[in-house]
Amino acid sequence: MKKFKFYMRIYIKILVQDIKSKMSYREDFFISVIGIIFTNLAGFISFGIIFENFPSLGGWNYYEMLFFYGFSLVAITPMQCLFDNNWNLRGYIYTGDFIKYCFRPLNLFFYYISEIFDIKGLGQLVFGVIMLQYSWIHLELGFDFITVIELLICLPTASLFMIAIMNLAAATNFFILNSGYVMVTVFKFTDYVRYPNNIYNNVIKNFFRYIVPIAFVSYFPSRVFLTPDDIPPIVYVSPILGMLFFYISYRAWMFGASRYAGTGS
Amino acid sequence: MNLRKYLVLTRAGIVEKLYYKASLYINLLGNVIFLIIAYYLWKAIYLSSGTTVIKGLSFEDTMIYVVLAVAMYNFMEVFLVWEIGRNIQSGKIILDIIKPIKFPLYMFFQTSGEVVSNFVAAFIPTVIIVSVITHGRIEFGLHILFFLISMVLGVLINYNINFFIGTVCLYTESIWGINIMKNVIVSLLSGVTIPLTFFPDSLYKIISLLPFQAICNIPLNILIGETEGIYAILVKIAFQFLWFLITMFFSSWFWNKSIKVITVNGG
Amino acid sequence: MKPIISLNNVNKEFKLVKRHEGLKGSIHDLFTREYNIIQAVNNISIQVMPGEIVGYLGPNGAGKSTTIKMMTGVLEPTSGEVLVDNIIPYKNRTLHAQKIGVVFGQRTQLWWSLPLIESFKILKDIYQISNATYQDMMKFYESIVDIEPLYHKPVRQMSLGQRTLSDILAAFLHNPKVVFLDEPTIGLDVSMKSKIHDLINAVNREKETTVILTTHDISDVDALCKRIVIIDKGKMIYDEGIDSLKKHFGAYRTIKVKFEGDNNLRLELNRQVVKKLQEFISDKVTIEEDWISILTNEKDKSAMDILNYLQTIHSINDMQILDISTESVIKKIYEEDID
Numbered sequence: 048m049k050k051f052k053f054y055m056r057i058y059i060k061i062l063v064q065d066i067k068s069k070m071s072y073r074e075d076f077f078i079s080v081i082g083i084i085f086t087n088l089a090g091f092i093s094f095g096i097i098f099e100n101f102p103s104l105g106g107w108n109y110y111e112m113l114f115f116y117g118f119s120l121v122a123i124t125p126m127q128c129l130f131d132n133n134w135n136l137r138g139y140i141y142t143g144d145f146i147k148y149c150f151r152p153l154n155l156f157f158y159y160i161s162e163i164f165d166i167k168g169l170g171q172l173v174f175g176v177i178m179l180q181y182s183w184i185h186l187e188l189g190f191d192f193i194t195v196i197e198l199l200i201c202l203p204t205a206s207l208f209m210i211a212i213m214n215l216a217a218a219t220n221f222f223i224l225n226s227g228y229v230m231v232t233v234f235k236f237t238d239y240v241r242y243p244n245n246i247y248n249n250v251i252k253n254f255f256r257y258i259v260p261i262a263f264v265s266y267f268p269s270r271v272f273l274t275p276d277d278i279p280p281i282v283y284v285s286p287i288l289g290m291l292f293f294y295i296s297y298r299a300w301m302f303g304a305s306r307y308a309g310t311g312s
Numbered sequence: 313m314n315l316r317k318y319l320v321l322t323r324a325g326i327v328e329k330l331y332y333k334a335s336l337y338i339n340l341l342g343n344v345i346f347l348i349i350a351y352y353l354w355k356a357i358y359l360s361s362g363t364t365v366i367k368g369l370s371f372e373d374t375m376i377y378v379v380l381a382v383a384m385y386n387f388m389e390v391f392l393v394w395e396i397g398r399n400i401q402s403g404k405i406i407l408d409i410i411k412p413i414k415f416p417l418y419m420f421f422q423t424s425g426e427v428v429s430n431f432v433a434a435f436i437p438t439v440i441i442v443s444v445i446t447h448g449r450i451e452f453g454l455h456i457l458f459f460l461i462s463m464v465l466g467v468l469i470n471y472n473i474n475f476f477i478g479t480v481c482l483y484t485e486s487i488w489g490i491n492i493m494k495n496v497i498v499s500l501l502s503g504v505t506i507p508l509t510f511f512p513d514s515l516y517k518i519i520s521l522l523p524f525q526a527i528c529n530i531p532l533n534i535l536i537g538e539t540e541g542i543y544a545i546l547v548k549i550a551f552q553f554l555w556f557l558i559t560m561f562f563s564s565w566f567w568n569k570s571i572k573v574i575t576v577n578g579g
Numbered sequence: 580m581k582p583i584i585s586l587n588n589v590n591k592e593f594k595l596v597k598r599h600e601g602l603k604g605s606i607h608d609l610f611t612r613e614y615n616i617i618q619a620v621n622n623i624s625i626q627v628m629p630g631e632i633v634g635y636l637g638p639n640g641a642g643k644s645t646t647i648k649m650m651t652g653v654l655e656p657t658s659g660e661v662l663v664d665n666i667i668p669y670k671n672r673t674l675h676a677q678k679i680g681v682v683f684g685q686r687t688q689l690w691w692s693l694p695l696i697e698s699f700k701i702l703k704d705i706y707q708i709s710n711a712t713y714q715d716m717m718k719f720y721e722s723i724v725d726i727e728p729l730y731h732k733p734v735r736q737m738s739l740g741q742r743t744l745s746d747i748l749a750a751f752l753h754n755p756k757v758v759f760l761d762e763p764t765i766g767l768d769v770s771m772k773s774k775i776h777d778l779i780n781a782v783n784r785e786k787e788t789t790v791i792l793t794t795h796d797i798s799d800v801d802a803l804c805k806r807i808v809i810i811d812k813g814k815m816i817y818d819e820g821i822d823s824l825k826k827h828f829g830a831y832r833t834i835k836v837k838f839e840g841d842n843n844l845r846l847e848l849n850r851q852v853v854k855k856l857q858e859f860i861s862d863k864v865t866i867e868e869d870w871i872s873i874l875t876n877e878k879d880k881s882a883m884d885i886l887n888y889l890q891t892i893h894s895i896n897d898m899q900i901l902d903i904s905t906e907s908v909i910k911k912i913y914e915e916d917i918d
Binding site for chain 1 (some may be wrong): 334335337338341342345346348349352353354355357358360362366367444484485488489490491492493494497499500505506510511512
């Protein structure tokens with residue numbers, strides 16, 4: 048517990064410093080925010096165009112689709128904001144600068160990840176919340192104390208899956224020199240998080256459930272709210288699966304880091 | 313122009329690309345997985361719609377278009393904005409502009425090696441696979457030659473736009489933000505995200521006048537036989553050529569103007 | 580007293596992918612994979628006592644960085660034992676990190692866009708430095724170097740010298756038992772180098788910090804180290820005090836002499852002298868333009884004897900006697916190792 052408090056204090060301290068230094072590049076910050084807005088607008092526009100031509104998808108109507116979409120944006124946000132430094136891993140390893148993280152009396156993964164807080168990821172959160180709320184009202188889903196509890200369990204679980212997926216992808220940087228492709232490829236899958244998992248054929252369906260488990264980021268947790276009478280059984284164990292998966296991704300990352308240090312410079 | 317000194321750069325790019333072989337395999341594998349996913353996604357979309365032809369496109373038409381558009385855009389995209397942006401921020405650009413080669417040309421040949429290897433390793437196999445699976449929907453005739461011309465023009469227009477955006481990084485500290493905006497606009501308006509035909513008609517009319525659709529949409533339509541007849545094809549290619557000239561003019565004008573910023577401020 | 584750092588028969592091997600040249604080679608590599616085993620560190624044993632400043636030298640690629648990485652806990656040795664303050668570094672990396680400070684090359688470990696003082700504050704929390712110790716250390720720093728103007732300057736705006744100085748200050752901040760400095764003065768001007776030397780000497784004296792220093796700059800060795808360890812191709816080839824370094828290689832001196840007369844006469848004289856001297860002095864006798872240069876070991880033949888002898892041949896216009904530099908001795912060690 049004492050250790051946890053110590054780590055929390057360090058985390059907040061480093062984070063605040065990072066935000067401070069981001070503020071010293073104000074131009075960059077504003078352009079990046081505009082960039083995030085653009086990305087989400089474009090995503091929304093293509094979503095709209097598809098639905099103008101095809102009013103339903105795999106048995107889900109427009110508002111339900113919007114729900115999946117909004118839920119995915121909210122669930123992805125923690126990964127975007129808190130784990131953004133994973134994207135710099137390739138560069139640090141390539142230039143050998145990664146070694147500077149190895150000399151602190153802190154957990155390596157923690158220290159590395161805490162360095163960057165990506166504020167612009169919050170832009171996505173705003174989009175997600177608006178979509179979620181909009182579809183929520185149109186679907187007349189209702190809102191009470193139980194819903195709050197459900198959200199508090201489902202959203203962090205979904206985020207854990209997303210974080211773990213990207214951690215594993217980032218860990219490949221330690222094994223395959225100068226390869227951003229695994230991360231880029233895996234990240235592209237997040238574009239498919241917003242589509243309901245049941246529309247695919249069995250191979251792809253299972254690929255998205257058990258190999259790159261993006262079904263757990265939006266489709267499964269959304270079912271808790273969209274089809275409360277028909278929740279797939281796996282959803283009930285997903286919080287434990289999420290934690291386990293995150294732990295595995297953490298071990299893989301740490302293993303990669305220790306192995307990398309062994310290749311000299 | 314001594315072509316030899318430029319082709320050396322192309323060759324170096326290919327060698328560098330092959331050096332990181334794991335990346336090459338992963339990129340290939342990634343493309344294949346995405347094609348499969350796209351296939352089932354569109355299949356589901358068409359199944360849900362109840363009709364077989366939407367806005368004149370059958371499922372097969374859409375598939376071919378989507379697959380080839382993605383494959384085409386992927387082979388062209390070489391992260392030029394990042395490259396230029398990082399060179400500017402690290403100050404390495406100074407070394408590049410004192411080389412006895414014009415910087416825009418230097419960067420073009422520098423990245424051309426990657427484009428060529430991507431084209432051979434990813435795009436050609438994709439075209440062949442699509443052609444086999446669809447039982448010869450892609451015909452191999454004279455229009456392949458026009459397609460190649462049109463594709464080269466597409467690559468050039470894409471390069472000019474990227475170079476222009478890369479130069480913008482001289483004025484802003486942001487690479488990420490600038491690059492993502494460009495990516496979003498280009499992939500949406502060039503037809504890579506969804507076929508342009510699906511756009512509302514009024515929007516489609518505007519988009520078809522912009523340079524972005526000249527990157528992927530025009531060459532693709534020539535390849536899959538959507539644009540028929542020599543005359544129609546030549547008009548499209550002329551349209552591309554016009555945009556090539558305009559984008560080249562603007563990007564080099566902007567570069568020449570901006571380079572003074574470096575020489576005055578010392579980068 | 581027990582040694583604070585103890586390396587016993589340490590080995591480190593790397594497995595490297597073999598690459599072929601050119602386009603053809605690259606395509607070949609695409610389908611096959613061959614490895615080379617590199618013995619980066621070969622059976623090295625070093626004992627370092629608390630409070631020592633040890634210069635760890637060797638040509639590029641000798642295995643210095645690899646050894647340092649093993650001592651800092653980043654690398655695990657292939658075989659052998661590494662102990663730093665009774666801890667096996669790579670097994671207890673975080674605990675170990677608390678006790679050491681590291682400056683690795685020109686890679687700054689400070690927060691790039693933050694003012695220096697903010698970086699220090701973060702480090703204070705990370706290393707759990709008490710307020711009293713922190714204040715003490717800052718006062719101590721202020722007494723040795725002019726650090727105040729740097730406090731509010733972001734690291735990215737600092738000159739290389741200021742940045743290196745800041746990095747070294749940061750490495751000593753938590754009062755570690757051992758500090759590893761990997762080429763700390765590379766690329767710095769003379770005055771900044773001497774500032775850094777003063778700083779390291781002062782902290783070493785006051786806090787009894789053990790310092791392991793790798794460098795290619797002999798002024799670092801002269802200013803800081805009482806003992807040097809030299810490795811080449813992974814093998815240790817020298818480990819002794821810096822005083823015995825010179826003794827070890829004899830009391831060498833170089834005598835330079837310029838004879839009276841015009842160029843032609845000198846040329847003739849020089850040739851004669853070289854011939855004669857080579858008969859009874861085994862070391863180098865060379866002609867450098869107008870000068871004749873004689874390297875002699877004082878034990879065999881004193882410089883005075885040689886001078887007296889030369890005077891009998893012809894009157895001398897000008898002369899110099901040079902002590903051999905640390906640099907030339909080390910160069911000699913490197914070269915002898917090659918033979």
